[in-house]
Amino acid sequence: METLPAGSVITIFSSLVVGIIFGFVLQRGRFCMNTCFRDVMWIQEVSLFRAYLLALAITMIGANLLEDMGLIFGFDEESGELVATELSRQTFAPVANILGGYLFGLGIVLAGGCGSGILFRIGEGVFAAIVAVFGFFIGISATMHGWLKPVYEFLRGIKLEINGKVNPSLWDIFGGSQEIKWIIICIICAVFIIYVLKGKPFGKAPGKGFYWSTVGVLTGIVAILAWWASGYFGGDPRGLSFTGPTKEFFLSLLTGNSMSPRAQFDFFGVFTSTWSAFYVAGVPIGAYISAKLLKEFKWKVPPINDLLTSLFGGFIMGIGAAIGGGCNVGHGLTGASTGAISSFVATIFIILGNWTMVYFKFIKPMKDI
Amino acid sequence: MALKDQKPTEVLDVLGRVCPYPQVLTKKSLEKLPSGAILKIVTDSVASAEDAIPKLAQKYGYEYEVVKLEDKGQWEVYIQKK
Numbered sequence: 001m002e003t004l005p006a007g008s009v010i011t012i013f014s015s016l017v018v019g020i021i022f023g024f025v026l027q028r029g030r031f032c033m034n035t036c037f038r039d040v041m042w043i044q045e046v047s048l049f050r051a052y053l054l055a056l057a058i059t060m061i062g063a064n065l066l067e068d069m070g071l072i073f074g075f076d077e078e079s080g081e082l083v084a085t086e087l088s089r090q091t092f093a094p095v096a097n098i099l100g101g102y103l104f105g106l107g108i109v110l111a112g113g114c115g116s117g118i119l120f121r122i123g124e125g126v127f128a129a130i131v132a133v134f135g136f137f138i139g140i141s142a143t144m145h146g147w148l149k150p151v152y153e154f155l156r157g158i159k160l161e162i163n164g165k166v167n168p169s170l171w172d173i174f175g176g177s178q179e180i181k182w183i184i185i186c187i188i189c190a191v192f193i194i195y196v197l198k199g200k201p202f203g204k205a206p207g208k209g210f211y212w213s214t215v216g217v218l219t220g221i222v223a224i225l226a227w228w229a230s231g232y233f234g235g236d237p238r239g240l241s242f243t244g245p246t247k248e249f250f251l252s253l254l255t256g257n258s259m260s261p262r263a264q265f266d267f268f269g270v271f272t273s274t275w276s277a278f279y280v281a282g283v284p285i286g287a288y289i290s291a292k293l294l295k296e297f298k299w300k301v302p303p304i305n306d307l308l309t310s311l312f313g314g315f316i317m318g319i320g321a322a323i324g325g326g327c328n329v330g331h332g333l334t335g336a337s338t339g340a341i342s343s344f345v346a347t348i349f350i351i352l353g354n355w356t357m358v359y360f361k362f363i364k365p366m367k368d369i
Numbered sequence: 370m371a372l373k374d375q376k377p378t379e380v381l382d383v384l385g386r387v388c389p390y391p392q393v394l395t396k397k398s399l400e401k402l403p404s405g406a407i408l409k410i411v412t413d414s415v416a417s418a419e420d421a422i423p424k425l426a427q428k429y430g431y432e433y434e435v436v437k438l439e440d441k442g443q444w445e446v447y448i449q450k451k
Binding site: 027030032033036038039042044045047084112116121125126128129205206207208209272291295296297298300301302303305310362366 | 382385386387388389390393396397400409413414415416419420421424425428433435437441442443449
């Protein structure tokens with residue numbers, strides 16, 4: 001086994017802080033991307049969807065600026081030094097991105113929350129969210145390491161290169177130069193911002209939470225922070241994502257080895273883990289702090305049927321996220337901010353999967369009454 | 370008179386149920402109620418009380434009030450159907 005760099009308290013602490021800030025923002029903003037996608041279809045309400053597009057536009061500009069400024073870091077394998085590198089863009093595996101994304105989208109409706117949603121709801125005392133996170137972990141691990149591994153490897157093996165790149169971004173379709181990159185970023189962000197401005201972005205939320213535009217801006221800032229911190233402290237510019245890190249957190253906790261293909265550290269000779277694994281624990285803590293301050297924390301236990309649905313939903317989410325290569329944050333925010341085609345494709349199918357399940361679970365039953 | 374001081378036509382108790390069920394069941398109840406009726410929803414789901422249910426009411430243009438019972442960690446939401 002190759003020697004790993006030693007992880008320190010600072011490695012753990014820096015990741016936890018990112019998670020705590022994100023959890024706080026999500027709870028304060030009542031920002032659940034499952035709700036954000038669902039309400040578009042269910043009650044034609046788009047303010048959270050606008051928040052999402054605002055966050056994506058900000059992350060896209062911020063992350064690519066950091067990349068161009070040489071502030072995205074990664075460990076150089078030969079020297080072991082931290083060097084400036086590129087944002088991690090995912091391999092374009094079209095069949096896996098489509099099927100996995102769609103399955104994940106179906107799952108989040110059943111689980112009652114997305115990759116980040118189920119984590120921050122734990123901090124509000126939602127017991128069903130804990131159950132959903134377990135389902136999510138089991139689904140991811142079964143797919144990446146267990147019984148479903150052959151399916152996973154087969155689907156991930158179908159790749160599509162564009163312009164000679166296995167991980168093409170939107171601008172690689174048009175040659176991939178710096179100018180083209182920024183022209184495309186500007187066009188996408190302009191479209192998003194025009195849509196955001198149509199939704200009265202300067203207002204006040206009805207309760208004590210953040211207004212949707214505040215949530216969008218803060219989420220974008222946290223995502224940019226994570227892009228920088230994951231490289232600077234974690235040696236691997238992955239940005240904010242939840243699929244891999246959730247699995248890595250639990251596997252390192254349970255087996256001492258996070259089994260990650262990404263940059264790993266050896267922690268005190270006891271376990272190996274990635275930097276990202278720790279913010280998974282930070283998100284519920286941050287949400288708890290926010291909920292406690294607003295006097296909103298209380299343990300809530302739903303009926304057994306809801307719990308089983310959450311468990312199953314989490315499991316489906318895990319399979320989908322593993323095959324698709326990420327969740328609504330990993331693909332929908334972080335991945336999409338890099339312009340990766342894989343992330344745009346997966347995100348579109350996550351939304352379609354969400355809408356499909358919303359139709360069959362909520363809309364159709366109401367029509368049948 | 371404030372909605373919370375009037376006798377509700379129907380009470381929907383969704384304590385323990387997680388988002389999105391409170392919102393879904395609210396929508397279902399509202400559709401069955403006659404116009405002018407007041408629906409009282411009792412929930413402990415933060416997202417439903419603070420975000421999802423108010424949005425539903427706003428969407429339909431129904432008058433609503435959210436009362437937070439901090440000591441109990443739950444909310445009462447009152448909606449009057451137009």
